[in-house]
Amino acid sequence: MHVTALGARGSARRAPRIASSIARSIIGALAVITVTAYDTPAADSPYCEAWRHNGGEAQLWLVDAEIPAEDAMPVPLRLNLPLPEGLVAEVAQGTDGPFTHQGAQRFAWDFDVPVGTPVIAAASGVVVSAVSGYDDWGPEPSWRDGANRVVIDHGAGLFSAYVHLGEDQVYVARGDRVEAGQTLGTTGLSGQMTGPHLHFHVENAWSDTLPARFFSPTTLTCELFPLGGDLVTGALSEPFDDHGPSQAPPEIFTDFGISDLTGAPARLFSTRRKYTVAGAVTAGFTDAVFLLLPEGGGRAVFARRWPVGPDGHFRGTLDLKDVPPGEYGWAVVASSDESATVARSVRCVVVR
Numbered sequence: 001m002h003v004t005a006l007g008a009r010g011s012a013r014r015a016p017r018i019a020s021s022i023a024r025s026i027i028g029a030l031a032v033i034t035v036t037a038y039d040t041p042a043a044d045s046p047y048c049e050a051w052r053h054n055g056g057e058a059q060l061w062l063v064d065a066e067i068p069a070e071d072a073m074p075v076p077l078r079l080n081l082p083l084p085e086g087l088v089a090e091v092a093q094g095t096d097g098p099f100t101h102q103g104a105q106r107f108a109w110d111f112d113v114p115v116g117t118p119v120i121a122a123a124s125g126v127v128v129s130a131v132s133g134y135d136d137w138g139p140e141p142s143w144r145d146g147a148n149r150v151v152i153d154h155g156a157g158l159f160s161a162y163v164h165l166g167e168d169q170v171y172v173a174r175g176d177r178v179e180a181g182q183t184l185g186t187t188g189l190s191g192q193m194t195g196p197h198l199h200f201h202v203e204n205a206w207s208d209t210l211p212a213r214f215f216s217p218t219t220l221t222c223e224l225f226p227l228g229g230d231l232v233t234g235a236l237s238e239p240f241d242d243h244g245p246s247q248a249p250p251e252i253f254t255d256f257g258i259s260d261l262t263g264a265p266a267r268l269f270s271t272r273r274k275y276t277v278a279g280a281v282t283a284g285f286t287d288a289v290f291l292l293l294p295e296g297g298g299r300a301v302f303a304r305r306w307p308v309g310p311d312g313h314f315r316g317t318l319d320l321k322d323v324p325p326g327e328y329g330w331a332v333v334a335s336s337d338e339s340a341t342v343a344r345s346v347r348c349v350v351v352r
């Protein structure tokens with residue numbers, strides 16, 4: 001077994017000088033745990049471009065929940081403020097905000113802007129969620145799922161989310177490629193809120209928020225970390241990223257009996273493409289089952305079973321040509337005649 005530095009989520013171990021651990025763990029049959037982390041970046045390698053150096057490979061970005069937000073190493077993504085150039089806005093709630101930016105939502109910002117404010121893509125990518133049908137709002141957590149929103153896949157397992165857009169005020173569609181600086185829609189009143197604002201965060205494949213920083217036009221670095229009460233001004237850096245949608249991180253279902261998964265998209269499936277999916281299962285299981293689930297839960301709308309070979313590996317083809325385009329959850333579970341592992345699904349979208 002190899003164990004290199006740093007615990008994943010929940011572990012108490014933390015190496016000095018490393019503010020945040022990005023964990024990559026492969027457990028189960030292989031009994032290998034490899035954890036990677038990155039340290040304070042060198043001057044000639046701003047962390048906002050660091051992901052280029054690992055080839056944009058999808059990772060399961062995890063954050064130690066005990067790390068103070070200001071010490072957490074931000075994701076290597078060059079982000080613009082999601083506001084129009086020159087617009088000044090107060091941060092109504094920042095990271096660890098006492099109202100709603102807690103738990104999986106801790107690394108989020110609320111920008112205090114009036115209804116109708118243009119919402120700007122913080123970085124280039126592919127739209128994986130575009131919801132604009134809600135027209136109501138309220139303060140209780142029960143309103144959370146009723147928010148109009150856009151989610152963009154930036155590759156490498158990193159996504160940005162723009163929440164509380166107006167009814168029918170989303171200008172992009174699932175599967176669209178968007179450029180940094182592009183207008184995605186305008187703000188409105190939808191979902192859990194007590195007044196007009198734009199909620200923004202970066203998230204991983206599981207929709208857990210991640211630490212991030214914005215590009216600062218004055219220092220030309222990605223160090224801007226606005227706190228609650230700060231005033232920020234919308235500005236646009238030169239977009240530089242050009243990459244496809246994220247593959248699922250290999251370790252995405254490790255805790256559920258599937259290790260080293262390859263070939264599955266993270267959030268964006270096309271009915272026009274066939275995917276070759278491979279992986280390994282925990283010892284004792286004989287099959288791997290791919291499931292596509294309705295967004296609201298219930299019976300799978302699509303299932304494909306692949307046998308596991310004597311070496312514990314499986315390999316199969318995924319063809320979703322008969323699946324209606326829409327938003328779903330997907331998962332792969334390991335099964336045998338007697339039992340199956342529990343699925344944790346990832347929000348995804350199927351497009352033509």
Ligand SMILES: [Zn+2]
Binds near residue numbers: 093199
């Ligand atoms: Zn918020």
